[in-house]
Amino acid sequence: MDLALVLFKRECALVLRKPGDALSAVFFFVLCTTLFALSINPEPQLLRALGPGALWVCALLASLMVVGELFESDWRDGTLEQLLLSPLPLPATVATKALARWLGSALPLVLVSPLLGLQFELSGSALLLLPFTLALGTLALVFVGSIGAALTLGLRSGSMLLSLLLLPLYIPVLIFGALAVAGAQNGSGFEAELSILAALCLLSVFFAPFASAACLELACE
Amino acid sequence: MFETLDLGCCKGRRTLFSGLGFSLAAGEVLHLSGSNGCGKTSLLRQIAGFAPLQSGQLRWQGQTVDARSLSWRARLAWCTHQPALKDELSVGENIRTSLRLAGVEADDEAIQAALAQWQVAAQWPLAARLLSQGQRRRLALATLSLLSRPLWLLDEPFNALDDAACRQLWQAIHQHAAAGGRVLFTHHAAVAGVRVLALEDFA
Amino acid sequence: MNWGSISDFLHMGGYGLYVWGSFGVTLLLLALETALLSRRAGRVADEIRQRTQNAPAPLKPRHTGQH
Amino acid sequence: MKINWFYFSSPPRFYALAGRLSPLFFALALLLATLGLYLGFFVAPTDFQQGEGYRIIFVHVPVSWMSMFIYLVIAFWSAMALVMKTRISMVMAQALVPTGALFTFLSLWTGALWGKPMWGAWWVWDARLTSELILLFLYLALMALRAAIDDERRADRACALFALVGVVNVPVIYFSVKWWNTLHQGASVSLTRAPSMASTMLAGMLVMALAAWAYTIATSLKRARTLLLEREGDSEWARRQLAGDAR
Numbered sequence: 255m256d257l258a259l260v261l262f263k264r265e266c267a268l269v270l271r272k273p274g275d276a277l278s279a280v281f282f283f284v285l286c287t288t289l290f291a292l293s294i295n296p297e298p299q300l301l302r303a304l305g306p307g308a309l310w311v312c313a314l315l316a317s318l319m320v321v322g323e324l325f326e327s328d329w330r331d332g333t334l335e336q337l338l339l340s341p342l343p344l345p346a347t348v349a350t351k352a353l354a355r356w357l358g359s360a361l362p363l364v365l366v367s368p369l370l371g372l373q374f375e376l377s378g379s380a381l382l383l384l385p386f387t388l389a390l391g392t393l394a395l396v397f398v399g400s401i402g403a404a405l406t407l408g409l410r411s412g413s414m415l416l417s418l419l420l421l422p423l424y425i426p427v428l429i430f431g432a433l434a435v436a437g438a439q440n441g442s443g444f445e446a447e448l449s450i451l452a453a454l455c456l457l458s459v460f461f462a463p464f465a466s467a468a469c470l471e472l473a474c475e
Numbered sequence: 476m477f478e479t480l481d482l483g484c485c486k487g488r489r490t491l492f493s494g495l496g497f498s499l500a501a502g503e504v505l506h507l508s509g510s511n512g513c514g515k516t517s518l519l520r521q522i523a524g525f526a527p528l529q530s531g532q533l534r535w536q537g538q539t540v541d542a543r544s545l546s547w548r549a550r551l552a553w554c555t556h557q558p559a560l561k562d563e564l565s566v567g568e569n570i571r572t573s574l575r576l577a578g579v580e581a582d583d584e585a586i587q588a589a590l591a592q593w594q595v596a597a598q599w600p601l602a603a604r605l606l607s608q609g610q611r612r613r614l615a616l617a618t619l620s621l622l623s624r625p626l627w628l629l630d631e632p633f634n635a636l637d638d639a640a641c642r643q644l645w646q647a648i649h650q651h652a653a654a655g656g657r658v659l660f661t662h663h664a665a666v667a668g669v670r671v672l673a674l675e676d677f678a
Numbered sequence: 679m680n681w682g683s684i685s686d687f688l689h690m691g692g693y694g695l696y697v698w699g700s701f702g703v704t705l706l707l708l709a710l711e712t713a714l715l716s717r718r719a720g721r722v723a724d725e726i727r728q729r730t731q732n733a734p735a736p737l738k739p740r741h742t743g744q745h
Numbered sequence: 746m747k748i749n750w751f752y753f754s755s756p757p758r759f760y761a762l763a764g765r766l767s768p769l770f771f772a773l774a775l776l777l778a779t780l781g782l783y784l785g786f787f788v789a790p791t792d793f794q795q796g797e798g799y800r801i802i803f804v805h806v807p808v809s810w811m812s813m814f815i816y817l818v819i820a821f822w823s824a825m826a827l828v829m830k831t832r833i834s835m836v837m838a839q840a841l842v843p844t845g846a847l848f849t850f851l852s853l854w855t856g857a858l859w860g861k862p863m864w865g866a867w868w869v870w871d872a873r874l875t876s877e878l879i880l881l882f883l884y885l886a887l888m889a890l891r892a893a894i895d896d897e898r899r900a901d902r903a904c905a906l907f908a909l910v911g912v913v914n915v916p917v918i919y920f921s922v923k924w925w926n927t928l929h930q931g932a933s934v935s936l937t938r939a940p941s942m943a944s945t946m947l948a949g950m951l952v953m954a955l956a957a958w959a960y961t962i963a964t965s966l967k968r969a970r971t972l973l974l975e976r977e978g979d980s981e982w983a984r985r986q987l988a989g990d991a992r
Contacts, residue, residue: 260575264564271563332557333573335525339548341578401910405903409893418889419907422882423914426921433925450924454917465910471543472902475526487897488979681787691797696862700801700855701782704808708960711847712771715964719971726978727987 257342258350265354275323276358279316283363284370286312291373298375305374306435309384310391313363314428317392318420320359321399322413324351325470329407338474344467352400352463360392380439387451391431394455397462398423404469427454476500477626477657481531484517491517492677496531501625504648504658506666509674515661518674519628522659523553549578552624556634558615562604566595566614569603574621581621593617593643608635616640620647627651629660754831757982760973763966770963777956784949792946798862802946805855807954808848809873811961812880813915815845819887820912823905833969835901836976838908839891840969844961846884852877872923879918883911897976 269276290308294300328334328351337347364385371381402420406412430451437444476498483493491514499505507515520526522533524542533540533547540547560569567583570590574581590596593613598606606614612635619627627648633641648658665671681687690697753759785803792799822838825831856874857867868874887904894900977983 257576257578260572264561264568264572264576267568268561268563327561330557331561332555332559333561335523335553335555335557336559336573337576338525339523339551339553340576341545341549342576343545401906405890405907406893411893415886415889415893418882418886422879422886422918423910425879426914426917429921429925450921465906469903469906471525472899472906475520475896475899687786690800691791693796693798693800693862696798696858697800700804700858703854704804704851707847707851711844711964715967715971719967719974722971722974722978723987726974726983729979730984730987 257340258346261337261342261347261350262354265351266358269354269358277362279319279359280362280366282319283312283316284366286315287370287373301374302376302439305371305376306380306384306439307432308374309367309370310388310428310432310435313367313388313392313431314395314424316363317360317395317399318417320355320392321396321403321420322416324355324396324400324403325407325473326403329473334470334474338471344470345463348400348404348466348470349397349459349463352396352466356393356396360396361389364388364392376435377439379441380435383438383444383448384435387431387434387448390448390451390455391427394427394451394458395424397458398427400466401462401469404466404473407470407473427451430454476534476536478534479522479531480534482518482521482528483530484514484521485529486514486517490678492674493530495674495677497672499626499657499659501655501657502652504652504660504669506669506671507659507661507674508663508665508671509661511663513674513678515674516630519630519659519661523551523628524548550625552619552622552627554615554619554628554632555630556612558611560603560606560611560614563602565600565602566590566606567599570614570618570621573618577622577624579622586621589617589621590614592647593640609637609640612636613640613643616644616647620651625656627656627658627660629658631662632660633662754829754833756832756973756977756980757986759833760970760982760986763970767963767966767970770959770966774956774959774963777952777959781949781953781956784945784952789945789949790943795863798859799946801855801859803949803953805852805859806950807957808855809852809877810954811957812845812848812852812877815841815848815961816880816883816908816912816915819845820908823908826901826905827909832976833973835905836969836972837965838905839901840965840972841961842884842887842891842904843968844964846881846888848957848961849877849881849884853881870922870926872919872926875922875926876915876919879922880915883915887911 287309290304290312291301294304294308325334328337338344340347342350367384367388368381371384376384399416399420402416402423405419406416409415430447434444434447434451437447477500478496478498480496481493482495484491495518497505507518509515517526521528522542524544524547528542533542535547535550559573560566564572567586570586571581571583574586587596587599590599593616595606595610595613595617598610598614603611603614616632619629632644636644648660651658688694688698753762781803785800789800789803791797819838819841822834822841825834826838853874856877860869860874861867887908890907891900891904894903974983974987
C-alpha cells in the first residue's frame with residue numbers, strides 16, 4: 255500500500271510537471287465536440303438528439319489518447335523493468351498508474367464536459383448527469399485501455415493497433431454512457447443505465463489490472 | 476549458492492546457447508563474455524525473470540526458484556543502459572522514489588554520500604533531463620549500492636563510463652562482493668582478474 | 679421438385695440476385711481460402727526441402743520445456 | 746485405461762494426424778454441402794412469407810453460427826495455451842482466426858443480401874448484426890496484433906490474452922447492443938423463426954451447418970499443419986516428415 259502511494263505520488267508529480275501532456279486529451283475533447291456541433295445543423299432539436307452520443311464518442315476517442323502513452327515512457331527509459339523488480343505486485347502497479355493517469359487526464363475532461371454539453375443545448379438534468387457518466391465511463395475506459403496499451407507496447411504502428419484492439423471493447427461503455435445521458439435528456443429515466451455503467455466500471459477496475467499485468471510481463475520479455 | 480542448471484535460449488530458428496550452467500557463491504563476481512548477439516543479455520533477462528526460462532532451472536541456496544515470483548525479484552538489482560530516470564523530476568526525487576519503490580528506506584544523507592562517491596552529488600537538485608549520458612549512468616549505478624540486494628545483474632555496465640567511473644564501478648562491485656553479495660555482469664571485452672564464463676562455449 | 683425450368687431456378691422467384699449473391703460469394707471465398715492455403719502449404723514445404731538440401735546436417739531440435 | 750490427453754500435443758504426431766484427417770473432413774464437407782444444397786434448393790418448400798429469398802438462410806445461419814462458435818474455440822485453445830503451454834493449442838488458435846474472420850464476413854454479407862429484400866435495408870442496427878460486426882473487428886484485431894509482433898512467443902501469448910479478453914466482452918457487447926436496440930427500435934425482426942419452419946428447411950440448415958463444421962475442421966487442421974511447418978521446419982521430425990511426403 256505504501257509503495258503504491260509512492261508510485262501514485264510520482265505519477266502525479268509527473269503529470270503536474272508536464273500538464274500539457276496530460277491536458278492534451280482535454281483539448282482534443284473540447285476541439286472534437288466543438289467541431290461536431292459546428293458540423294451539425296444548429297437546430298436545437300437536432301443538437302439535443304445528437305448531443306449525448308457526440309459527447310460520448312469524443313470522450314471515448316480522447317480516452318484512447320489518454321491510454322496510448324500509459325506505459326510508453328516507463329518502457330522506454332527502463333523504469334518498467336525496475337517496477338517489475340519492485341515488491342509492489344504488478345497488477346497494483348498497473349492500477350495505480352491507470353488511476354493517476356485518469357486523475358490527470360480524464361478528470362479534467364469530466365469537469366469541462368457540462369460546459370460542452372451547453373453547446374448541444376442539453377437539458378439541466380442531462381448536464382448534471384453527463385459528468386457522472388463520463389467519470390464512471392472514462393475510468394472503465396482507462397482501465398480496459400491499459401490492457402491494450404500493454405499489448406501494443408513497443409510495437410510498430412502501435413497507436414493504430416491500439417484503437418483496433420480497444421474500440422470493440424469500448425462499445426458497451428459507450429452505449430450505456432450515451433443512453434444514460436439521453437435518458438436524462440428526454441426524461442425517460444437513466445437509473446438502469448447508470449447502474450450498469452457503474453457495474454462495468456467496477457468490473458474493469460477490478461479485473462483489467464490483472465490482464466494488463468500479464469500483457470506487461472509479456473511486453474518486457 | 477546461486478546456481479543455474481541447463482539454461483538454453485533459442486531465437487527463432489537459431490539456438491544461442493544450451494546446457495548452460497554455472498554456480499555463483501556468495502562474494503563471487505562472474506563476467507559473462509561473448510560477441511554481440513551471442514545471448515548475453517538474453518541470459519541475464521532469463522535470470523531476472525523478464526524472459527521465461529526456455530529450459531533448465533535456477534537454484535538459490537539449493538532451492539529451485541520461480542524466476543517470475545516477487546520473492547526472487549526482491550533479491551535482484553538490475554542495471555542496463557536505460558537508467559530509469561524521469562526527465563521531469565529532480566535527481567533527488569528520482570533516486571528517492573526509485574529506492575522506495577524498490578522497498579528501501581534510505582535517508583537523504585546516505586543517498587547523498589553514495590552520490591558523492593560517484594561525483595554526482597552536486598546534481599541533486601537538478602532536473603534529470605539536464606544530465607549527460609554518463610551522469611545518468613553514474614546515478615543508476617550509485618543507486619545499486621543503496622538497494623542492498625544480494626544479486627546484481629549488470630548488462631554492459633562499463634559502457635559510456637569514463638575511467639574514473641569505471642574505477643568507481645570496480646570498487647562498488649568489489650565492495651558488494653566483499654559484503655557477501657554476488658555480481659553477474661556482461662561485457663564484450665576481456666576483463667582481468669575476474670572469473671569468466673564464455674557464452675560461446677555453450678553455443 | 680420446386681423448379682419448372684433452369685431459368686426458374688436461376689430467377690429464384692425474383693430473389694435471384696440476392697440468393698445467388700450469397701451462395702456465390704460464399705462459395706468463391708471458401709474456394710479462395712482453400713486455394714490460398716494449399717499454395718501456402720506447398721510453398722512452405724518447398725522452402726524447407728530446399729533448406730534441407732542446402733544444409734543436410736539437421737539442427738539440434740530443441741523442445742523447450744513445452745509440449 | 747489411462748488416456749494420455751497430451752498424446753497428440755506432440756507436434757510430429759499432430760502433424761501426421763492432421764495430415765490424415767484434413768482431406769477426410771474436406772471430403773465430408775463437400776458431401777454434406779452437396780446434400781445440404783440439394784435439401785435447401787430442391788426439397789425445402791417455398792416460404793409463404795419470404796418467397797424464395799429465405800433460401801439465403803441455408804448459408805447465412807450456418808456461417809453465423811460458425812463465426813461465433815469459432816471465436817469460442819479460439820478462446821478455448823488460447824486458455825489451453827496459456828495454462829498448459831502446449832504449442833499445438835497456440836497453433837490451433839492461430840489457425841482458426843482467418844477462417845473465423847471469413848465466416849464472420851460472410852455472415853454479414855449474406856445477412857445484408859437477406860435484409861435488403863426482406864427489410865428493405867442492407868443494414869439495420871439489430872443486436873445480432875451489430876454484435877457480428879464487432880466480432881469481425883475482434884477477428885481483425887487478432888490478426889493485426891499477430892502481424893504487428895515479430896517475436897512468435899510474444900505474438901502467441903498476446904493474441905491468447907486478447908482472445909480471452911474478447912470472449913469475456915462478446916456477451917457484454919451482445920447484451921448492451923440488445924438493450925440499446927430495444928430502446929431505439931422496439932422488437933427487432935427475427936431472422937430465424939424456428940417454430941414456423943418446415944422440418945425440411947430445418948434439416949437443410951442443419952446439414953449445411955454440419956458442412957460448415959467439417960469445412961472449418963479441415964481448413965484449420967490444414968492451416969495448423971502449415972503453421973507448424975513454418976515454426977518448426979528445421980526440426981528433425983519436420984524434415985523426416987517432408988522427406989516421407991515427397992516419396
